[in-house]
Amino acid sequence: MKLWGGRFTGETDQLVEAFNESLSFDRRFYKQDITGSIAHARMLGRQGIIPEDDARKIVAGLEEILKDIEDGKLKIEGDAEDIHSFIEAELTQRIGEPGKRLHTGRSRNDQVALDMKLYTRDELDDMIGHLETLLQELDAIISDNKKTYMPGFTHLQKAQPTTLAHHMGAYREMFRRDVSRLKDTRARLNECPLGAGAFAGTTYPLDREFTARELGFDRPTANSMDSVSDRDYLLEYLFDLATIQMHLSRLSEEIIIWNTNEYRFVTISDAYSTGSSIMPQKKNPDIAELIRGKTGRVYGALQSLLVTMKGLPLAYNKDMQEDKEMAFDAMDTVRHSVILMTGMLKSMQWNKERMEASAKNGFTNATDVADYLVRKGVPFRTAHGLVGELVLLCEKKNCALDDLSIEEFRSVCDKIDGDIYDAISLETCVNNRKTLGAPGAME
Numbered sequence: 001m002k003l004w005g006g007r008f009t010g011e012t013d014q015l016v017e018a019f020n021e022s023l024s025f026d027r028r029f030y031k032q033d034i035t036g037s038i039a040h041a042r043m044l045g046r047q048g049i050i051p052e053d054d055a056r057k058i059v060a061g062l063e064e065i066l067k068d069i070e071d072g073k074l075k076i077e078g079d080a081e082d083i084h085s086f087i088e089a090e091l092t093q094r095i096g097e098p099g100k101r102l103h104t105g106r107s108r109n110d111q112v113a114l115d116m117k118l119y120t121r122d123e124l125d126d127m128i129g130h131l132e133t134l135l136q137e138l139d140a141i142i143s144d145n146k147k148t149y150m151p152g153f154t155h156l157q158k159a160q161p162t163t164l165a166h167h168m169g170a171y172r173e174m175f176r177r178d179v180s181r182l183k184d185t186r187a188r189l190n191e192c193p194l195g196a197g198a199f200a201g202t203t204y205p206l207d208r209e210f211t212a213r214e215l216g217f218d219r220p221t222a223n224s225m226d227s228v229s230d231r232d233y234l235l236e237y238l239f240d241l242a243t244i245q246m247h248l249s250r251l252s253e254e255i256i257i258w259n260t261n262e263y264r265f266v267t268i269s270d271a272y273s274t275g276s277s278i279m280p281q282k283k284n285p286d287i288a289e290l291i292r293g294k295t296g297r298v299y300g301a302l303q304s305l306l307v308t309m310k311g312l313p314l315a316y317n318k319d320m321q322e323d324k325e326m327a328f329d330a331m332d333t334v335r336h337s338v339i340l341m342t343g344m345l346k347s348m349q350w351n352k353e354r355m356e357a358s359a360k361n362g363f364t365n366a367t368d369v370a371d372y373l374v375r376k377g378v379p380f381r382t383a384h385g386l387v388g389e390l391v392l393l394c395e396k397k398n399c400a401l402d403d404l405s406i407e408e409f410r411s412v413c414d415k416i417d418g419d420i421y422d423a424i425s426l427e428t429c430v431n432n433r434k435t436l437g438a439p440g441a442m443e
């Protein structure tokens with residue numbers, strides 16, 4: 001049964017039905033739809049727009065429908081056009097005439113705007129929780145690894161020594177910013193569009209303050225045209241998700257590199273790896289690769305909605321139905337990725353000796369030799385050149401700077417004394433970097 005059959009005489013073409021329907025994907029927010037309708041019905045009753053008794057029957061009927069869906073007794077299926085039609089038809093079937101009063105002073109335009117906002121808000125709150133769990137895992141890794149030395153990289157070339165705590169601390173900053181971005185998005189999102197009607201409000205004395213409060217919003221939206229045509233909050237959320245996924249992807253990339261046979265900084269647990277159908281020895285970092293790979297579809301959701309919204313005249317246009325499928329996909333993808341990353345980190349083995357050994361070769365302390373010379377009065381640029389010569393010498397001998405004898409050091413610069421070894425040890429290099437934000441300054 002269509003909500004709008006009255007004006008039509010011809011049958012709707014099959015392909016048109018299939019192209020137009022949204023039940024197959026908007027069924028996902030049945031709960032938000034019912035919650036919104038309950039608030040609307042209560043308000044209609046309180047305002048005397050419909051009889052109080054009908055409002056009570058509507059609310060009871062909707063609560064029962066919600067329970068039956070959650071218990072699996074009522075399946076959301078059939079030929080209803082969308083979730084709004086489905087619930088309204090089910091309600092009327094159950095409670096009769098009063099059910100037909102529910103849609104008084106409301107349009108599917110403000111209804112869907114509300115549902116999508118409520119759904120996004122629930123997802124957003126849930127996402128903050130998952131990110132906080134990830135942050136707790138990072139905290140644990142950081143506090144366990146303040147003295148786990150490893151090379152830091154620029155251009156993927158060993159640069160200077162750092163600690164695992166410092167390296168993971170960078171990701172902690174990224175995910176903290178993600179949480180704070182989500183909170184910003186939530187604050188702007190939290191205005192209630194219900195009561196905007198099709199776009200011009202209604203002639204009924206709706207109490208929009210009441211429904212906004214009932215539904216946990218800070219206030220009702222200010223302009224009814226904007227209320228039904230605004231999807232900024234969803235674009236913002238998709239940007240937040242894209243950024244989270246980008247951070248996860250970067251971390252995945254590092255894990256993939258660290259897990260290679262060449263590095264062996266980490267060993268991903270069996271639970272987060274898969275094998276090869278032909279090569280018996282293989283254990284592949286598929287989950288990290290998939291998190292990295294799925295970044296494309298999350299960016300795609302953001303791009304898709306930006307393009308959908310780009311040329312839309314006010315107010316509601318059916319184009320906006322396209323805000324859902326890719327957004328839902330992005331929400332699922334990022335949620336799963338955050339949960340999987342947390343589990344992968346928790347179960348991963350950190351090969352600390354490998355990291356430390358790697359930090360000791362590759363001349364990661366070359367800057368520290370130069371700084372030592374600066375402390376002995378050599379200008380930095382001159383010191384830079386002298387250390388270059390020392391590195392050449394090491395390469396010839398195939399050894400590290402620490403392995404040079406004092407005579408060899410002095411053959412390049414006679415300002416070098418026996419205290420050089422202490423000055424360029426891994427511990428000194430890291431611990432002396434006490435600039436705010438540097439590895440030696442980590443509490």
Ligand code: ARG
Pocket residue numbers: 022026082108109112316318320321322
């Ligand atoms: N399924 C629609 C959507 O997602 C619901 C709103 C329909 N409104 C309308 N005037 N046809 O946007």
